[in-house]
Amino acid sequence: MKQTALKRWFNSGGPGVWLSAGAVSIAVIMTIGLLAVIAVRGLGHFWPSDVIAAQYDVPGQESHVLVGELVQSEQVPRARLKGAGLPVPDQGPEFMTRDLFKIGNRDISPGDFSWVIGEWLKDQRKPAQLMTLERREWGNFYGYLVNVKEDGNVIAQGEAAWPQLQARIERVQGISDQLDRLEKGEIGAINHGIERLRLRARKLELDGKLDAAAQADMASERAEFDARYKAVESQLAALHADFNRDSLTARDGNGKEIEIGIGKVVHAYQPNAMGTMTKLGFYFQKLWEFLSDDPREANTEGGIFPAIFGTVMMTLIMAVIVTPFGVLAAVYLREYARQGVMTRLIRIAVNNLAGVPAIVYGVFGLGFFVYVLGGSLDRLFFPEALPAPTFGTPGLLWASLTLALLAVPVVIVATEEGLARIPLTLREGSLALGATKAETLWKIVLPMASPAMMTGLILAVARAAGEVAPLMLVGVVKMAPSLPLDGNYPYLHLDQKIMHLGFHIYDVGFQSPNVEAARPLVYATALLLVLVIALLNLSAVTIRNRLRDKYKAFED
Incomplete structure (x- = not known):
């Protein structure tokens, strides 16, 4: 009886169901665990950590004060430390503590981070007066505030210096915002206008129409640009x-003093004196800066807004390109093409395209889109700019087209499956009522297949948004703080190079000169890339579900 029941259980497919459920559960747990690790390590970077001051006594060396943030702590075998040349005594516990401190002060010490032996740290404390200066360059500075100066004259020192420092940092930040608006707005518009004027003159020269009247008109316009530039230059x-007027004097843990321009300081805070709510407010401020600011310090500091903008813009352009081409190809294969050997070969080719390595698409995009198509466009429409390329160089348009080419097989397959599920009776009923085949397709079949089209688009976005290898060849660069969308004609600059979250992760993680400083940003950017892709997919899923509910009655 037991064998018979066990045999019936196997024949019913129960083991397969349990194995499938177990595999799915493991996959879900692993995915959630991975996202949790990325979130903790990435988002924890923005929390204002306490700064530790301790006496570091290395046997046989002069003692000094170590000041910094504790980043990591681990247990290391004593023999390993001794083999590394450290003056570790032979007797003692088998394991010793090794701590990684972020000591900053790169303009004083050789590196941002330092490994130290925990047993050699004495008299650890967290003075409330210890401050962290987050600077625009040279990383953080950890130490004590001595005084604040204006035009080289001391205006506050001791306890009175801290509120003066905060007020002047806020003042400098306002000036920095004005400088950004003038340099990126006014100066950018003037430079754009002068360049367009130069290209217009070159075009007239090539056409043989650069007469005295045209030269006079352009000279007048150039004079207007020069006058505007001089006015902005005086403001700058x-x-x-004003930006460089104020400075501060800071002292490190060993008593060495250094003068720092307040214009170089982004934030100054005393983490040891901050309460939990104050730290929480500062944390969200730093998180917002990460999402909204431009990068700095070789992408290891600042924000990643240009990379977010470039990723979303490129994905949206890709979706606009890939959807009509994929849908038209699927409609032709399913509704119009004669079903024979050639059609089967085309379907096999489409399915095989979905498995081609992404870097192959990048090489094709560079060779065909950039050099052949872009070079031809330059010769036909932008001869006045040559030999400087306009579209004959990697840029946003070619990156979007390359991704569209990579994703179009997914859209074709999903749309074809959706068209195949439309009942034949609906087509026949529409034709019987006098509608043409095109009207039936446009008003009956395509609307009902729209959820499948959205499914294909979701899969395309999910694959294309995270690709990195092809984009390195066709338009994505390490640093492109100017956005491809601005107030200068033609407003959307498809020829401009962009930043991308996936390439930003690769660059910060593998090309950064400061690996330890870049590590938490890799996690934070990876989490953000997942969230951006999820947001794009959720938007498409919402639209698909509404379309499915709308046409569900017809399917029933």
Whole structure:
């Protein structure tokens, strides 16, 4: 009886169901665990950590004060430390503690981070007066505030210096915002206008129409641009003078003093004196800066807004390109093409395209889109800009087209499956009522197949948004802080190079000169890339579900 029941259980497919459920559960747990690790390590980077001051006594060396943030702590075998040349005594516990401190002060010490032996740290404390200066360059500075200066004259020192420092940092930040608006807005518009004027003159020269009247008109326009530039230049000079007016004197843990321009300081805070709510407010401020600011310090500091913008813009353009081409190809294969050997070969080729390595698409995009198609467009429409390329160089358009080519097989397959599920009776009923085949396709079949089209688009976005290898060849670069969308005609600059979250992760993680500083940003950017892809997919899923509910009655 037991064998018979066990045999019936196997024949019913129960083991397969349990194995499938177990495999799915493991996959879900692993995915959630991976996202949790990325979130903890990435988001924890923005929390204002306490700064430790301790006496570091290395046997046989002069003692000094170590000041910094504790980043990591681990147990290391004593023999390993001794083999590394450290003056570790032979007797003692088998394992010793090794701590990684972020000591900053790169303009004083050789590196941002330092491994130290925990047993050699004495008299560890967290003075409330210890401050962290987050700077625009040279990383963080850890130490004590001595005084604040204006035009080289001390205006506050001791306890009175801290509120003065905060007020002047806020003032400098306002000046920095004005400088950004002038340099990226006014100066950018003037440079754009001068360049368009130069290209227009070159075009007239090539056409043999650069007469005296045209030269006079352009000279007048150039004079207007020069007048605008001089006015903005005087404003910039005054703002730069104000920006560099104030400075501070700081002292490190060993008593060495250094003067730092307040214009170089982004934030100054005393983490040991901050309460939990104050730290929480500062944390969300730093998180917002990460999402909204431009990168700095070789992408290891600042924000990643240009990479977010470039990723979303490129994915949206890719979706606009891939959807009509994929749908038209699927409609032709399913509704119009004669079902024979050639059609089967085309379907096999489409399915095989979905498995081609992404880097192959990148090489094709560079060779065909950039050099052949882009070079031809330059010769036909932009001869006045040559030999400088306009579209004959990697840019946003070619990156989007390459991704569209990579994703189009997915859209074709999903759309074909959706068209195949439309009942034949609906087509026949529409034709019987006098509608043409095109009207039936446009008003009956395509609307009902739209959820499948959205499914294909979701899969395309999920694959294309995270690709990195082909984009390195066709338009994505390490640093492109100017956005491809601005107020200068033609407003959307498809020829401009962009930043991308996937390439940003690769660059920060593998090309950064400061690996330890870049590590938490790799996790934070990876989490953000997952969230961006999820948001794009959720938007498409929402649209698909609404379309499915709308046409569900017809399917029933």
